[in-house]
Amino acid sequence: xxxxxxxxxxxxxxxxxxxxxxxxxxxxxxxxxxxxxxxxxxxxxxxxxxxxxxxxxxxxxxxxxxxxxxxxxxxxxxxxxxxxxxxxxxxxxxxxxxxxxxxxxxxxxxxxxxxxxxxxxxxxxxxxxxxxxxxxxxxxxxxxxxxxxxxxxxxxxxxxxxxxxxxxxxxxxxxxxxxxxxxxxxxxxxxxxxxxxxxxxxxxx
Amino acid sequence: xxxxxxxxxxxxxxxxxxxxxxxxxxxxxxxxxxxxxxxxxxxxxxxxxxxxxxxxxxxxxxxxxxxxxxxxxxxxxxxxxxxxxxxxxxxxxxxxxxxxxxxxxxxxxxxxxxxxx
Numbered sequence: 001x002x003x004x005x006x007x008x009x010x011x012x013x014x015x016x017x018x019x020x021x022x023x024x025x026x027x028x029x030x031x032x033x034x035x036x037x038x039x040x041x042x043x044x045x046x047x048x049x050x051x052x053x054x055x056x057x058x059x060x061x062x063x064x065x066x067x068x069x070x071x072x073x074x075x076x077x078x079x080x081x082x083x084x085x086x087x088x089x090x091x092x093x094x095x096x097x098x099x100x101x102x103x104x105x106x107x108x109x110x111x112x113x114x115x116x117x118x119x120x121x122x123x124x125x126x127x128x129x130x131x132x133x134x135x136x137x138x139x140x141x142x143x144x145x146x147x148x149x150x151x152x153x154x155x156x157x158x159x160x161x162x163x164x165x166x167x168x169x170x171x172x173x174x175x176x177x178x179x180x181x182x183x184x185x186x187x188x189x190x191x192x193x194x195x196x197x198x199x200x201x202x203x204x205x
Numbered sequence: 206x207x208x209x210x211x212x213x214x215x216x217x218x219x220x221x222x223x224x225x226x227x228x229x230x231x232x233x234x235x236x237x238x239x240x241x242x243x244x245x246x247x248x249x250x251x252x253x254x255x256x257x258x259x260x261x262x263x264x265x266x267x268x269x270x271x272x273x274x275x276x277x278x279x280x281x282x283x284x285x286x287x288x289x290x291x292x293x294x295x296x297x298x299x300x301x302x303x304x305x306x307x308x309x310x311x312x313x314x315x316x317x318x319x320x321x322x
Contacts (some may be wrong), residue, residue: 009209013262018239020287022224048215179217191307 002202003082004029004098005052008110010197014178028043029097029183029203034089035071035079044182048085050095051076053200074186078200096186100117100177100205110201112192115166119143124160137144158205170194214261220283228253228303229296231314234280235288244287249278252296252316254303258282259287268306270314275307295319 006029013023036049055077057065070076071092089095100106120126120143130139172193175180179188193201214220226232233250250270254277258264263282268275280287296316306314 003229010207010258012210012214015281015283015285019237019284021281021284026213028209113282180215181213181216184209184212186209186213188217 001082001084001204002087003050003080003085003202004030004095004097004099004187005050005078005080006030006054006097006185006201006203008193008195008197008199008201009186011192022178022190023192024099024188024190025044026187027187027193027201027203029187033071033073033076033179034087034091034093035068035073035076037091038081045083046085047081047083048089049081051079052072053077058061070117077118081083081203082204095130096182097180097185098182100180100187100203102177102180104177104205105174106177106203106205108175108193108201109169109171110199111171112166112168112194113196114164117163118165119162120160123162123165126160147152211260218283218285219252219259220261220306223282223287223290224292226253226290226292227256228298228301229298231296231316232267233291233293234278235290235307236280237286237288245248251276252303252306254306255279256282256301268303273310 006027009011009026009028011023011025013021015021030048030052033051035051036050038045038047038049040046051068053076055075057075058150060075066073087095087099119141121128121141126141126143129142129144130136132140143161146155146161175189175191177187187203195201230253231251232253233248235246235248236248238245249267251267251268254267254268255266256263260282264279265282266277266279268277295318297319298316
């Protein structure tokens with residue numbers, strides 16, 4: 001596995017020479033610093049820890065400051081772990097967006113936009129129950145029956161109901177890397193990516 | 206954010222020059238069409254009823270009457286398949302979106318020409 005932490009910048013589209021228009025997302029990816037190398041012998045599993053984004057020293061605690069000092073870097077705001085990394089970078093070395101090549105298929109992990117407490121029509125795509133007329137009212141966005149009565153005398157687990165929507169960790173698979181601008185740390189991937197502009201995403205392969 | 210989008214747009218697909226036109230203008234869009242290996246240019250002539258979007262993702266819609274059937278076509282403004290756009294009449298309209306033309310036919314669907322002095 002290889003990966004890099006980035007920030008979603010915005011969306012636009014790219015024209016191919018034959019006129020095909022592809023929607024794409026701009027991600028400002030890296031540079032990330034390797035802050036810890038975990039090995040099977042010491043930690044029980046193989047992974048590297050990468051950090052991204054600046055943070056003021058006065059806003060961080062001493063243990064984090066010295067943790068980053070071990071890698072010889074300033075305090076970072078986002079820390080993530082990559083299991084079984086195939087990256088060659090060692091402790092304190094930098095990962096840039098050049099680990100990906102144009103045309104490669106990647107996955108992007110992010111947190112979706114929060115939608116708040118939503119009903120079943122928006123949250124699960126139900127179509128509501130009643131009609132607008134014929135004496136019915138207040139049934140147009142209702143969930144309908146949620147199960148039997150005396151048997152089973154309970155509601156099954158996982159029954160789709162109203163509740164909090166969005167704000168989940170989501171992985172979008174098979175996005176194509178359309179272009180890379182190493183001088184600006186931009187990675188352009190096809191399609192959309194979870195979260196609002198400025199949210200933190202993890203690109204991995 | 207806007208700067209990043211602009212930078213990427215400039216780097217990936219350089220914008221080409223389009224003549225200035227707006228909703229209400231009569232235009233001809235010369236659109237490239239691939240037929241097998243041959244490429245030819247198909248003109249689409251009508252009234253621009255909508256311009257939408259900014260930057261590279263902008264589009265415009267052209268409406269024409271073809272055998273008394275209204276035909277609308279939306280083009281990406283900066284598509285490489287657009288060979289050229291010709292403006293042959295500048296219309297005098299009071300809206301930016303001329304969707305009311307869809308309900309009209311014949312005389313009432315005309316658009317006054319703007320006097321150029």
